[in-house]
Amino acid sequence: MKKAFVTGWPIKHSKSPMLHGFWLKQYGIKGSYEAKGVEPENFEQFLKDLPTSEFVGGNVTIPHKEAAFANVDQLDEAAKAIGAVNTLWLEDGKLCGGNTDAYGFSANMDQFAPEWREGKKAIVLGAGGAARAIIYAVLEAGFKEVHIVNRTLERAENLATLFGANCKAHPWDGLQDLLSQTDFIVNTTSIGMAGSDASMMPDLSTLPKSAIVTDIVYTPLETPFLKSANALGLKTVDGLGMLLHQAVPGFEKWFGLRPEVTDELRDYILGLSS
Numbered sequence: 001m002k003k004a005f006v007t008g009w010p011i012k013h014s015k016s017p018m019l020h021g022f023w024l025k026q027y028g029i030k031g032s033y034e035a036k037g038v039e040p041e042n043f044e045q046f047l048k049d050l051p052t053s054e055f056v057g058g059n060v061t062i063p064h065k066e067a068a069f070a071n072v073d074q075l076d077e078a079a080k081a082i083g084a085v086n087t088l089w090l091e092d093g094k095l096c097g098g099n100t101d102a103y104g105f106s107a108n109m110d111q112f113a114p115e116w117r118e119g120k121k122a123i124v125l126g127a128g129g130a131a132r133a134i135i136y137a138v139l140e141a142g143f144k145e146v147h148i149v150n151r152t153l154e155r156a157e158n159l160a161t162l163f164g165a166n167c168k169a170h171p172w173d174g175l176q177d178l179l180s181q182t183d184f185i186v187n188t189t190s191i192g193m194a195g196s197d198a199s200m201m202p203d204l205s206t207l208p209k210s211a212i213v214t215d216i217v218y219t220p221l222e223t224p225f226l227k228s229a230n231a232l233g234l235k236t237v238d239g240l241g242m243l244l245h246q247a248v249p250g251f252e253k254w255f256g257l258r259p260e261v262t263d264e265l266r267d268y269i270l271g272l273s274s
């Protein structure tokens with residue numbers, strides 16, 4: 001029986017066991033996928049032990065994604081560019097690390113707004129770990145200009161330098177001027193959520209009517225950011241599909257079958273208490 005895991009610390013809120021469990025059951029595969037809490041100080045040893053463990057691979061989540069990046073034998077191209085690993089598997093005894101977050105993001109957009117790929121100018125709000133995967137995905141999709149807008153300008157500048165000439169960094173108060181030229185905007189921050197500074201919520205009314213708006217947060221499904229875009233009649237895509245799609249390549253590697261992201265799966269995950 002093939003066994004996979006998701007590791008993080010803490011790990012109890014992860015939806016990945018239910019997601020992979022749904023597919024294992026749906027396809028009648030004799031395998032397992034379990035949550036394994038590993039404290040940060042034990043994570044390197046956990047990785048060292050993997051090749052001789054009962055597991056064929058697994059997912060890595062907060063706070064271990066960067067440590068996994070630094071400690072695997074081989075990285076895929078996405079992980080190299082993003083600087084973080086969310087998927088582990090073994091190949092000839094070697095521990096391999098990949099990043100499927102950018103894939104998951106793009107696949108979600110392709111499912112619900114495939115025309116997003118026709119865009120030329122994008123805005124990414126935020127410059128943290130999640131933003132790195134999104135910037136990589138947006139550049140891969142062919143955008144000619146990616147404007148990284150962040151509360152702390154220096155972090156946006158660091159990412160713009162890392163990802164190259166098509167990226168430009170802006171402070172938060174530079175956002176308003178960019179909107180009228182934008183085809184696609186993605187939020188990776190907690191703007192508008194409880195406890196955040198209400199004055200930072202942008203006025204999206206100057207976006208072109210054809211602009212596509214998305215958020216990588218999926219609790220709530222309609223974030224305050226998406227709500228304001230919906231109120232303007234703009235096309236929006238919620239972040240749940242990114243979670244579902246990023247799981248596909250890992251499942252295929254561990255269990256040998258490429259699973260489908262269906263409405264049934266989406267409804268099942270939505271129905272779980274958070």
Ligand code: ATR
Pocket residue numbers: 125126127128129130131150151152155188189190191195196197200
């Ligand atoms: P993640 O891995 O989710 O991206 P992170 O690395 O902590 O987490 O990054 C969080 C991002 O959200 C950052 O861009 C952060 O802005 P700063 O770099 O200025 O800290 C942004 N962020 C967090 N809380 C925010 C808020 N209340 N308003 C605006 N931006 C916020």
